[in-house]
Amino acid sequence: MRIDKRTGFGLTITTYLIAFLMFFPILWMVLTSFKTEADAFAFPPTLFFQPTLSNWQNALFDTNFTEFLVNTAIITLASTGVALLLGVPAAYALAYYPTKRTDFTLMWLISTRMLPPVGVIVPLFVIFRDLQLRDTHLGLIIIYTAMNLPLVIWMMRSFFLDVPYEILEAGRIDGVSLWQEFYYIVVRLVAPGLFATALLCTIFAWNEFFFAFNLTVTNAAPVSVYISSFKTAEGLFWAKMSAAATASVLPVVIAGWFAQRQLVKGLTMGAVK
Amino acid sequence: MSETLSLTTKRDQQNEATQATKRAHYSRRLLPIPALIFMVVVTQIPLLFTLGFSLERWNLLRPTRRGFVGLANYPAVLTNPSFVTIVLNTLFLTLNVVLITLALGMILALLLNRDFYGRNIVRTMLITPFLIMPTVSAVLWKNVLFNPAFGLLASLFAIFGLPRPDMLAHHPMVSVITIIVWQWTPFMMLILLAGLQSLDNEQLEAAQMDGASGWLVFRFLVLPHLQRYIELAVLMETLFILSVFGEIFVTTSGGPGIQTTNLSFGIYQEAFQRWDIGQASALSVYAIILANIVVLLFVRVLRRGQEKAVLA
Numbered sequence: 001m002r003i004d005k006r007t008g009f010g011l012t013i014t015t016y017l018i019a020f021l022m023f024f025p026i027l028w029m030v031l032t033s034f035k036t037e038a039d040a041f042a043f044p045p046t047l048f049f050q051p052t053l054s055n056w057q058n059a060l061f062d063t064n065f066t067e068f069l070v071n072t073a074i075i076t077l078a079s080t081g082v083a084l085l086l087g088v089p090a091a092y093a094l095a096y097y098p099t100k101r102t103d104f105t106l107m108w109l110i111s112t113r114m115l116p117p118v119g120v121i122v123p124l125f126v127i128f129r130d131l132q133l134r135d136t137h138l139g140l141i142i143i144y145t146a147m148n149l150p151l152v153i154w155m156m157r158s159f160f161l162d163v164p165y166e167i168l169e170a171g172r173i174d175g176v177s178l179w180q181e182f183y184y185i186v187v188r189l190v191a192p193g194l195f196a197t198a199l200l201c202t203i204f205a206w207n208e209f210f211f212a213f214n215l216t217v218t219n220a221a222p223v224s225v226y227i228s229s230f231k232t233a234e235g236l237f238w239a240k241m242s243a244a245a246t247a248s249v250l251p252v253v254i255a256g257w258f259a260q261r262q263l264v265k266g267l268t269m270g271a272v273k
Numbered sequence: 274m275s276e277t278l279s280l281t282t283k284r285d286q287q288n289e290a291t292q293a294t295k296r297a298h299y300s301r302r303l304l305p306i307p308a309l310i311f312m313v314v315v316t317q318i319p320l321l322f323t324l325g326f327s328l329e330r331w332n333l334l335r336p337t338r339r340g341f342v343g344l345a346n347y348p349a350v351l352t353n354p355s356f357v358t359i360v361l362n363t364l365f366l367t368l369n370v371v372l373i374t375l376a377l378g379m380i381l382a383l384l385l386n387r388d389f390y391g392r393n394i395v396r397t398m399l400i401t402p403f404l405i406m407p408t409v410s411a412v413l414w415k416n417v418l419f420n421p422a423f424g425l426l427a428s429l430f431a432i433f434g435l436p437r438p439d440m441l442a443h444h445p446m447v448s449v450i451t452i453i454v455w456q457w458t459p460f461m462m463l464i465l466l467a468g469l470q471s472l473d474n475e476q477l478e479a480a481q482m483d484g485a486s487g488w489l490v491f492r493f494l495v496l497p498h499l500q501r502y503i504e505l506a507v508l509m510e511t512l513f514i515l516s517v518f519g520e521i522f523v524t525t526s527g528g529p530g531i532q533t534t535n536l537s538f539g540i541y542q543e544a545f546q547r548w549d550i551g552q553a554s555a556l557s558v559y560a561i562i563l564a565n566i567v568v569l570l571f572v573r574v575l576r577r578g579q580e581k582a583v584l585a
Contacts, residue, residue, distance in 0.1 A: 008387070015384040015395060023398040025455070026405065028425065029413050041423045044432055090305035097301045105305065107572055112316045114568045116516045118540045119561040122553050123322030125544070146315035149308055178301060207406040209519035210537070214545060224519070228408040231415065231523040238417055245409045256404035257397055264467045267460060268505055272467050 087152030159193030378461025
């Protein structure tokens with residue numbers, strides 16, 4: 001659209017201002033993590049202070065934060081891996097070898113993703129208790145795999161559909177095996193899509209709270225549960241809390257920044273590119 | 274006649290190849306089976322259990338009194354005076370969050386759909402709230418921003434000589450909505466921005482050449498084009514917001530009283546604080562029904578979208 005220069009400048013400044021406002025809480029959290037506890041409570045709030053790393057030291061190493069972080073890492077990596085392992089071949093077949101049931105299968109998969117977590121939490125709790133899956137890594141890995149599988153199948157299917165059909169045809173005429181066909185297409189052609197899908201699974205599994213909170217106690221509790229324990233630490237250790245909070249969001253924020261071009265596709269199950 | 278002949282000849286020639294291809298295709302069609310079995314086991318079996326449990330009198334604190342009660346839990350849950358409040362809270366929260374994020378997301382998408390210096394950095398900053406773990410957002414807003422004594426908001430008010438507001442105590446629902454709006458505005462923005470970027474620029478320019486004002490272009494060109502994106506975004510966000518839990522658990526724990534208790538939080542309390550598995554399951558079924566209404570709409574929109582894509 002053509003807009004005259006002065007209006008354009010005004011719009012740009014407005015955009016900067018809104019972006020700054022939206023980002024400000026995060027900036028403030030990061031800043032607070034480098035303050036002393038006294039500075040964190042200073043009135044008026046201060047932007048200029050002597051930065052310290054003691055809260056980071058405190059939050060990361062003087063507590064059992066790292067245990068929670070390790071739990072999150074194990075559960076996230078494993079569930080993402082299994083979801084890709086099960087989902088990529090499924091997406092491949094659904095994209096290139098559709099049957100009469102393909103449409104129904106895809107819609108059904110979406111409906112499982114849309115199922116409210118509270119709809120299944122009660123039986124999951126009981127089943128996990130009886131099968132002794134409660135408070136185990138395996139338990140959450142199973143749940144998060146199921147949470148991300150529809151996403152993997154829908155996203156990867158849309159990436160496969162983007163591959164020109166001639167390439168596939170050529171391979172088939174040359175009589176390549178299923179494994180060769182799969183390898184060359186998956187690894188060579190849709191690798192960026194695969195990577196973006198993996199990043200999205202990572203983000204969803206890393207940030208999940210509801211299942212984690214209700215199905216773990218201490219042994220397998222992820223960082224999201226640990227952070228929620230600060231809800232009662234009102235006004236006591238903000239700097240330490242901010243350091244822990246910053247540390248626990250850093251990996252996925254960076255992952256999200258890298259995956260931002262694919263974020264929309266993932267959020268809408270591939271419906272919007 | 275000649276057509277049939279030529280077809281037969283062709284088929285004869287390709288017979289061997291077709292047989293092999295068929296076998297290959299058959300094995301390839303089995304590829305989704307493991308994933309589908311996994312999904313059925315992990316999602317559909319618990320769903321059946323929810324239905325089964327909802328027909329039982331079963332409190333985990335009194336396991337010996339467990340028994341079949343038929344549909345009795347359903348009216349029991351409905352007539353509980355807090356049920357109506359909880360459903361209304363859920364709808365109020367969801368509706369407000371969706372409408373506010375839609376408006377803000379639209380403004381941001383329009384602002385970002387221009388060429389300006391630092392656009393990538395601005396977009397990156399704007400999507401970050403969505404990437405932050407919900408529990409982190411919640412503790413951050415609850416303590417560092419909303420704390421009535423030392424929080425940033427209270428300090429700002431104090432600097433201007435105003436009384437320090439206690440947001441979570443006096444405006445609990447507004448606070449919860451604010452936090453969730455902050456998290457979900459980027460979601461709307463991203464999808465609407467994708468919609469704007471798929472808009473045909475020539476059409477826009479032609480409209481402007483003809484002297485259409487900015488508002489007219491938006492109303493009759495941009496908005497109709499965005500309709501599908503808006504529908505998609507609204508429905509997806511609605512589903513997620515209907516199940517919000519972490520933000521409420523951390524900030525208000527559903528209170529004061531049950532002022533900010535939504536269905537998710539109510540079911541959590543019924544199941545894991547009162548340990549009433551039967552009634553919690555009946556509540557879950559109501560939550561599933563509510564979500565399914567939205568899912569049905571969603572599937573319809575998606576189907577329509579696919580048809581459009583095929584036609585185009």
